[in-house]
Amino acid sequence: MDDIGTYLTKMRSTAPLVQNITNYVAMNIMANVMLAAGASPAMVHAREEAGEFAAIAQALSVNIGTLDPEWVSAMEEAAGVMAAAGKPWVLDPVAIGATTLRQDAGARLLALKPTVIRGNASEIMALAGADAAGRGADAADAVSAAEAAARDLAGRTGGVAAVTGPVDYVTDGSEGWRIANGAPVMPQVTALGCSLTGIVAAFAVDQPALAATVAALAYYGLAGEQAVGLSTGPGSFQPAFLDALAAMTPETLTAGARVTRA
Ligand SMILES: Nc1ncnc2c1ncn2[C@@H]1O[C@H](COP(=O)(O)OP(=O)(O)O)[C@@H](O)[C@H]1O
Numbered sequence: 001m002d003d004i005g006t007y008l009t010k011m012r013s014t015a016p017l018v019q020n021i022t023n024y025v026a027m028n029i030m031a032n033v034m035l036a037a038g039a040s041p042a043m044v045h046a047r048e049e050a051g052e053f054a055a056i057a058q059a060l061s062v063n064i065g066t067l068d069p070e071w072v073s074a075m076e077e078a079a080g081v082m083a084a085a086g087k088p089w090v091l092d093p094v095a096i097g098a099t100t101l102r103q104d105a106g107a108r109l110l111a112l113k114p115t116v117i118r119g120n121a122s123e124i125m126a127l128a129g130a131d132a133a134g135r136g137a138d139a140a141d142a143v144s145a146a147e148a149a150a151r152d153l154a155g156r157t158g159g160v161a162a163v164t165g166p167v168d169y170v171t172d173g174s175e176g177w178r179i180a181n182g183a184p185v186m187p188q189v190t191a192l193g194c195s196l197t198g199i200v201a202a203f204a205v206d207q208p209a210l211a212a213t214v215a216a217l218a219y220y221g222l223a224g225e226q227a228v229g230l231s232t233g234p235g236s237f238q239p240a241f242l243d244a245l246a247a248m249t250p251e252t253l254t255a256g257a258r259v260t261r262a
């Protein structure tokens with residue numbers, strides 16, 4: 001992977017307008033994370049306007065965390081607009097193994113071929129149709145157990161699949177990368193995975209999806225590591241993490257990224 005910091009520079013110089021059809025839990029922290037990073041988030045999910053907004057957005061994230069059948073139509077319409085315009089969109093299959101509504105929505109969205117799919121190990125396995133231990137929003141499977149599912153999903157969509165956890169795994173179906181940045185406290189703060197999905201969407205604007213995803217994950221994980229040193233637990237971690245995302249320089253990211261070929 002070439003100079004990781006350049007992907008952060010490019011994202012900030014673009015300050016991309018990213019539409020997020022996300023869950024109620026994530027909306028506030030996700031917008032703050034994206035603003036701290038240098039992107040321009042907008043949470044727009046009504047069926048009457050989701051497609052219209054997608055026409056002006058530079059990227060889209062779709063998250064099934066607090067799903068409603070009306071929202072699924074909005075998601076499909078917005079994703080269709082992005083795909084037709086050649087703009088990136090990222091799917092976050094929150095708790096997809098839990099219910100039929102989520103599984104059906106996931107299958108419909110998968111058919112629209114997301115540019116990137118980002119989920120934890122249990123979610124990536126369930127979306128691919130593999131038997132996952134975890135059914136809620138938290139992972140109960142190891143990243144290594146989800147690598148084959150990630151390659152399968154990337155192969156089916158022609159896009160990128162990212163499995164996050166202690167060491168993240170990113171693949172386009174043939175090439176694979178591991179990102180060892182991150183902090184164990186991160187899954188103890190709700191919606192940090194959802195927020196990361198928005199960051200991936202922002203990085204994917206005008207940048208190759210595989211490298212942009214790897215860079216976004218390294219950036220996020222490294223900011224998490226830095227925030228640990230400035231906090232004493234999940235509560236104080238959250239504001240320290242926003243500060244670290246904003247303060248990160250491309251040079252620090254390049255030096256601190258722990259990215260290896262899988
Ligand atoms: N045990 C861990 N150690 C270090 N980083 C982690 C750990 N678990 C998750 N992360 C990081 O937390 C972020 C959110 O990922 P994750 O918790 O897998 O998503 P989700 O919240 O969707 O389950 C990612 O940057 C990931 O690398």
Ligand SMILES: Cc1ncsc1CCOP(=O)(O)O
Nearest residue numbers: 023025065137191192193194
């Ligand atoms: C707890 C919860 N319930 C429905 S959506 C959601 C947030 C999940 O966020 P993340 O996957 O980023 O931990």
Ligand SMILES: [Mg+2]
Nearest residue numbers: 094120193194
């Ligand atoms: Mg999640």
